Amino acid sequence: MNLIVCVKQVIDPEAPPASFKIDPATNKATVQGAAPVIDPYGEYAVEASLKIKEAKGGKVTAVCLGTALQREVVKKPLSMGADDLVLLEDEAYVNGDTWSTASALAAAIKKIGAYDIILTGREASDTNAGQVGPAIAEILGIPCATIVKKIEILDGKARVERMVADGYEVIEIPLPCVLTITNELGEPRYPTIKGIMMAKRKEPIVWKPADLGVDAAKLGASGSRAKMAKLFQPVKEGKCEIIGGDTPEEAAAKLAMRLREAKVL
Amino acid sequence: MADNMGVLVFCEVTNGKLAGSAAEGLGIGKQLAASLGQELNAVLIGSGVNANADMVASLGAAKVYVADDPILKDYQTDPYIQVLQKVAAEMKPAILILGQSSVGRDLAPRIAFRLGSSATLDCIELAIDPAGKKLLMTKPVYGGNARAIFTSVTMPQVVTIRTKAMTPAQPDPSKKGQVIKVDAGLTPDSVKAKLVNKVAQQAEGVRLEDAAVVVCGGRGIGGAEGFKQLDELAKLLKGATGASRPPCDNGWLPQTQQIGLTGKIVAPELYIAIALSGSSQHMSGCSGSKTIVAINKDPEANIFREARFGVVGDWKKILPAFTAKVKELLAA
Numbered sequence: 001m002n003l004i005v006c007v008k009q010v011i012d013p014e015a016p017p018a019s020f021k022i023d024p025a026t027n028k029a030t031v032q033g034a035a036p037v038i039d040p041y042g043e044y045a046v047e048a049s050l051k052i053k054e055a056k057g058g059k060v061t062a063v064c065l066g067t068a069l070q071r072e073v074v075k076k077p078l079s080m081g082a083d084d085l086v087l088l089e090d091e092a093y094v095n096g097d098t099w100s101t102a103s104a105l106a107a108a109i110k111k112i113g114a115y116d117i118i119l120t121g122r123e124a125s126d127t128n129a130g131q132v133g134p135a136i137a138e139i140l141g142i143p144c145a146t147i148v149k150k151i152e153i154l155d156g157k158a159r160v161e162r163m164v165a166d167g168y169e170v171i172e173i174p175l176p177c178v179l180t181i182t183n184e185l186g187e188p189r190y191p192t193i194k195g196i197m198m199a200k201r202k203e204p205i206v207w208k209p210a211d212l213g214v215d216a217a218k219l220g221a222s223g224s225r226a227k228m229a230k231l232f233q234p235v236k237e238g239k240c241e242i243i244g245g246d247t248p249e250e251a252a253a254k255l256a257m258r259l260r261e262a263k264v265l
Numbered sequence: 266m267a268d269n270m271g272v273l274v275f276c277e278v279t280n281g282k283l284a285g286s287a288a289e290g291l292g293i294g295k296q297l298a299a300s301l302g303q304e305l306n307a308v309l310i311g312s313g314v315n316a317n318a319d320m321v322a323s324l325g326a327a328k329v330y331v332a333d334d335p336i337l338k339d340y341q342t343d344p345y346i347q348v349l350q351k352v353a354a355e356m357k358p359a360i361l362i363l364g365q366s367s368v369g370r371d372l373a374p375r376i377a378f379r380l381g382s383s384a385t386l387d388c389i390e391l392a393i394d395p396a397g398k399k400l401l402m403t404k405p406v407y408g409g410n411a412r413a414i415f416t417s418v419t420m421p422q423v424v425t426i427r428t429k430a431m432t433p434a435q436p437d438p439s440k441k442g443q444v445i446k447v448d449a450g451l452t453p454d455s456v457k458a459k460l461v462n463k464v465a466q467q468a469e470g471v472r473l474e475d476a477a478v479v480v481c482g483g484r485g486i487g488g489a490e491g492f493k494q495l496d497e498l499a500k501l502l503k504g505a506t507g508a509s510r511p512p513c514d515n516g517w518l519p520q521t522q523q524i525g526l527t528g529k530i531v532a533p534e535l536y537i538a539i540a541l542s543g544s545s546q547h548m549s550g551c552s553g554s555k556t557i558v559a560i561n562k563d564p565e566a567n568i569f570r571e572a573r574f575g576v577v578g579d580w581k582k583i584l585p586a587f588t589a590k591v592k593e594l595l596a597a
């Protein structure tokens with residue numbers, strides 16, 4: 001099995017909301033005092049690819065697109081057990097939309113050559129778009145299943161479980177295909193000491209647009225079909241009426257009475 | 266690009282009934298079509314969905330495109346794309362609206378890319394820019410910490426709308442639409458990713474999405490046992506029990522009861538948040554609630570910035586006394 005997993009370096013989504021700031025001049029978000037991380041859903045995708053490799057053998061190649069990619073961050077898939085890491089690291093790749101991002105990733109996937117399953121997270125924690133996986137499928141002309149929590153490899157196809165509102169669907173999808181992975185898969189493994197040592201020694205492969213043979217005008221902002229006009233933080237009113245009491249039980253009873261009075265109950 | 270005109274709403278049908286997103290899509294679609302001075306149309310896809318066409322017309326669609334085929338009985342990505350592609354080729358809409366459901370979030374990006382355009386998912390606000398007549402698409406990003414407004418360079422402008430974020434259209438039975446049959450030339454080979462089974466994991470009682478009262482617990486509940494106390498209050502208020510992500514990841518409650526950005530979006534009359542911090546990701550799933558009540562031992566918890574009423578303290582002491590008092594008040 002040739003497995004390709006797309007991951008992304010993002011600002012830490014678990015950082016306290018108070019540390020989250022937007023620079024209105026650049027429409028960019030930052031968090032103070034927290035290092036970037038591999039996008040959490042991307043880690044679930046790495047875990048899914050490693051599970052397939054364990055069951056069926058093969059090779060896992062992680063691909064990461066961005067700029068200022070911190071090696072200790074983006075090497076996490078390697079330390080978890082991935083075999084190779086390809087970085088698409090260039091100013092030309094960034095500030096794009098789903099389409100231009102997926103175009104670069106698809107070009108890299110074609111250059112890698114052999115692929116049976118391409119995995120991504122269900123959505124990144126920064127854009128919350130959930131579209132890079134489907135876009136790669138459209139570009140490569142292969143089927144796609146989204147929000148997948150379980151994968152079983154059969155002969156020439158995969159049987160996957162896709163989360164839906166009232167349970168899950170079982171889908172049989174021919175290979176090659178794209179799968180987007182959700183947290184219901186189960187917690188990603190921790191890197192082992194051996195994995196961390198291996199990752200330290202392994203140099204990632206870096207591909208520039210010229211290496212992919214892709215016109216830079218089709219990448220990043222210039223290749224985008226959607227433009228972000230504005231990024232802002234919604235204003236919160238924050239008018240909470242705190243109900244007190246001498247004991248927790250008294251406060252609880254007063255809360256019930258206050259809700260009755262306000263006709264909420 | 267100048268060829269694209271009008272608004273097309275994909276009206277999802279579940280178990281023979283129009284999904285809530287259909288009326289909500291037609292509600293906002295009507296406003297956008299009026300701003301553009303263009304037509305509002307709809308598309309129905311499924312098996313036996315012809316029966317829903319009159320209802321869709323009464324909600325304001327001038328033309329109702331209907332693809333009624335046994336192959337379309339359940340949602341499967343590939344044939345649904347094929348049908349929408351056919352309808353889009355015929356109508357050339359400027360705007361295509363879907364709901365942010367299991368179906369819409371899968372289908373919207375695929376059809377958008379297939380048509381040479383892009384999609385913006387989970388929109389909470391849609392408006393026409395008076396200057397350029399472009400669709401301004403507002404969606405939460407960074408797990409709800411921020412919002413972004415997008416415009417599309419390409420046509421059609423494809424969106425999904427967040428559940429209950431838009432005011433639904435009201436039916437007017439005197440309104441009749443033109444029903445147009447769609448033959449997308451489907452064959453069994455149209456299906457690439459094939460649905461082989463559906464497994465329901467629905468909790469008993471009131472559906473979370475339909476409940477007027479939701480009692481929601483977080484990590485602080487500590488285990489499955491604690492949620493029984495939440496169930497008791499929910500039952501008393503004829504509501505449903507939900508959870509933030511940690512209890513579901515820990516298996517205390519099924520994943521189908523998760524409320525938040527990647528779980529269910531609810532907008533009940535009353536939302537009682539117990540022992541949960543109120544992360545942006547979680548609030549994305551419940552911020553449309555009319556009244557939020559918080560019980561949390563940490564006075565600095567974000568949930569108190571979102572709630573209307575709150576009690577600071579240990580839920581294990583507060584909840585039993587609160588439930589007892591509610592029971593007494595309801596009996597009186």
